Amino acid sequence: MEVSSEQVFQALYETVYMVSVSLVFATVIGLPLGILLVVTRKGHILENSAIFSALNPVINVLRSVPFIILLVAIIPFTRLVVGTSIGTTAAIVPLVIYTGPYIARLVENSLLEINPGIIEAAEAMGATPLQIIFRFLIPETLGSLILSITTATIGLIGATAMAGAVGGGGIGDLAITYGYQRFSTITIVATVIILVVLVQGIQSLGNVFARKIRRN
Amino acid sequence: MGIGAAVWKEQSPAGSPSEAKEGMIAFQQVSKTFESGGKTVEALKDVTLTVEKGDIFGVIGFSGAGKSTLLRTVNLLERPTAGSVIVDGKDLSKLSVKELRSVKKNIGMIFQQFNLLETKTVFDNVAMPLVLGDTPKKQIRERVDELLSFVGLTDKAGSYPNQLSGGQKQRVGIARALATNPSILLSDEATSALDPQTTESILQLLQRVNKEYNITILMITHEMNVIKEICNRVAVMEHGAVVEQGSVLDVFANPQTEVARNFVKSVVRDDIPPSVHKLLAAKRGKSKIIKIHFIGESTGQPMLSQVAKRFNSDVNVLFGSITELAGVPFGNLIVELAGNEADIARAYHYIQQQNVTVKEIVS
Ligand SMILES: Nc1ncnc2c1ncn2[C@@H]1O[C@H](COP(=O)(O)OP(=O)(O)O)[C@@H](O)[C@H]1O
Numbered sequence: 001m002e003v004s005s006e007q008v009f010q011a012l013y014e015t016v017y018m019v020s021v022s023l024v025f026a027t028v029i030g031l032p033l034g035i036l037l038v039v040t041r042k043g044h045i046l047e048n049s050a051i052f053s054a055l056n057p058v059i060n061v062l063r064s065v066p067f068i069i070l071l072v073a074i075i076p077f078t079r080l081v082v083g084t085s086i087g088t089t090a091a092i093v094p095l096v097i098y099t100g101p102y103i104a105r106l107v108e109n110s111l112l113e114i115n116p117g118i119i120e121a122a123e124a125m126g127a128t129p130l131q132i133i134f135r136f137l138i139p140e141t142l143g144s145l146i147l148s149i150t151t152a153t154i155g156l157i158g159a160t161a162m163a164g165a166v167g168g169g170g171i172g173d174l175a176i177t178y179g180y181q182r183f184s185t186i187t188i189v190a191t192v193i194i195l196v197v198l199v200q201g202i203q204s205l206g207n208v209f210a211r212k213i214r215r216n
Numbered sequence: 217m218g219i220g221a222a223v224w225k226e227q228s229p230a231g232s233p234s235e236a237k238e239g240m241i242a243f244q245q246v247s248k249t250f251e252s253g254g255k256t257v258e259a260l261k262d263v264t265l266t267v268e269k270g271d272i273f274g275v276i277g278f279s280g281a282g283k284s285t286l287l288r289t290v291n292l293l294e295r296p297t298a299g300s301v302i303v304d305g306k307d308l309s310k311l312s313v314k315e316l317r318s319v320k321k322n323i324g325m326i327f328q329q330f331n332l333l334e335t336k337t338v339f340d341n342v343a344m345p346l347v348l349g350d351t352p353k354k355q356i357r358e359r360v361d362e363l364l365s366f367v368g369l370t371d372k373a374g375s376y377p378n379q380l381s382g383g384q385k386q387r388v389g390i391a392r393a394l395a396t397n398p399s400i401l402l403s404d405e406a407t408s409a410l411d412p413q414t415t416e417s418i419l420q421l422l423q424r425v426n427k428e429y430n431i432t433i434l435m436i437t438h439e440m441n442v443i444k445e446i447c448n449r450v451a452v453m454e455h456g457a458v459v460e461q462g463s464v465l466d467v468f469a470n471p472q473t474e475v476a477r478n479f480v481k482s483v484v485r486d487d488i489p490p491s492v493h494k495l496l497a498a499k500r501g502k503s504k505i506i507k508i509h510f511i512g513e514s515t516g517q518p519m520l521s522q523v524a525k526r527f528n529s530d531v532n533v534l535f536g537s538i539t540e541l542a543g544v545p546f547g548n549l550i551v552e553l554a555g556n557e558a559d560i561a562r563a564y565h566y567i568q569q570q571n572v573t574v575k576e577i578v579s
């Protein structure tokens with residue numbers, strides 16, 4: 001049994017929906033956490049060992065749970081948040097919880113790339129901590145931050161494939177139900193091509209923006 | 217500290233002691249101890265120094281002597297463990313965070329690695345301190361244009377730092393440091409990443425900053441040449457302590473500590489090179505070899521020609537090392553006096569009466 005092009009478009013729509021909505025929420029959570037991980041560490045502008053040493057292990061734990069297990073483990077929480085544990089929207093909750101800490105780590109690594117001299121210069125100018133974050137830290141590492149978000153987006157596409165397990169739908173789900181369970185080679189090939197194009201496109205876009213901002 | 221204390225020449229300005237100015241920056245028994253990984257480092261030990269308004273004050277010392285730490289206490293990038301730093305009459309340790317920020321606006325700082333924002337144009341880099349202070353756009357434009365013209369980079373306003381040479385980057389750094397009209401400029405090895413020619417031009421620019429904007433400069437360096445070029449006062453640091461301080465001329469003429477002597481030697485040779493040693497050995501017994509150390513007007517040349525004329529003796533300069541300090545000639549000459557014994561003796565006596573230090577060399 002073959003899939004219709006309608007089904008493919010529906011699946012593509014579901015993937016894009018899950019990825020984009022999850023990305024927005026995950027970034028809203030991950031970006032501030034990443035910033036906190038940097039500025040509260042020892043010797044940094046808002047050094048605070050309580051916050052840092054509370055945050056760091058939590059992120060590590062969340063990061064070390066495989067997505068497929070997280071998906072199942074937080075079903076009660078998912079139901080609490082969106083009222084159901086099945087469907088595309090329900091898949092977004094575990095996707096956010098999975099990607100948020102990932103983005104926090106990526107953001108942390110990007111922000112740590114800054115030349116410490118820049119922060120010294122900012123402090124010498126009498127910049128406030130907020131000014132240092134928004135006028136120095138983020139603008140100077142923006143290229144790297146964009147690449148981090150790109151990496152997170154690609155990771156999300158991979159995770160959405162597994163979201164099919166809770167009825168999330170999407171391209172990955174299509175590949176499994178039609179391609180794998182019903183032996184439709186053409187579906188497998190089509191979905192792989194779609195995923196490759198999607199991932200390539202996102203990576204290229206990220207690279208172009210990052211290069212523009214980094215000015216080289 | 218013991219040796220240093222004895223040689224400190226507190227330059228009180230001419231007049232009665234009551235006239236003594238409050239310094240622009242006063243370090244009072246400042247100590248700073250770092251604790252890292254169970255080890256403690258005494259980066260500053262009981263440093264007392266006064267930088268007067270209008271000074272170009274140099275602090276020299278080897279790497280790790282504590283210079284950067286000292287400089288960074290002036291804008292509280294580093295908080296002293298003990299003692300106080302008084303800037304323009306205000307004790308920094310007694311200020312609130314807010315007051316401290318306003319004091320920082322009165323202090324510009326430049327760095328060895330320039331520390332410019334790579335993602336911003338030259339214009340935006342220089343504008344940054346003003347943007348932070350919410351200065352109106354029009355005012356920012358005027359001020360930045362003025363500063364870029366002052367440092368000679370008007371045509372680079374739209375360039376990015378990675379399109380500039382090291383010297384140009386430091387000019388941007390200087391313009392940025394001056395944006396908020398500070399009365400103090402701190403310089404942390406500002407020329408150490410630059411070649412000698414560029415160093416020279418940046419030092420000249422700093423001199424203009426001092427003269428034209430009447431900005432007090434505190435600069436740290438490990439290069440005596442930098443001190444020699446533009447500083448009027450100098451302090452020598454070693455292992456976290458100031459071991460010697462005074463006017464540049466005093467310290468160069470009469471260094472009291474081993475470390476100061478070594479720094480002076482790096483710009484004014486006072487040892488005799490091997491080739492001259494050979495020459496001396498060949499001449500031994502036939503003539504008198506003397507070393508003349510001079511400062512200022514009493515330079516060697518006119519005096520030596522006087523000696524030759526008056527005392528019927530030959531005067532040969534075997535070796536000389538002459539430099540200029542704050543516009544004053546300064547150096548050493550190794551001179552051979554030849555002729556009959558009586559003439560030589562009288563010539564030597566004459567030189568001794570001049571305003572120079574003279575010593576016979578017995579080699
Ligand atoms: N943040 C710090 N933590 C620990 N040790 C430091 C720190 N900053 C400086 N030091 C130590 O203090 C001493 C003086 O350093 P510094 O002031 O940078 O010297 P200089 O500028 O003369 O080279 C050095 O031994 C250095 O390792």
Ligand SMILES: [Mg+2]
Pocket residue numbers: 283284285405
């Ligand atoms: Mg240093």
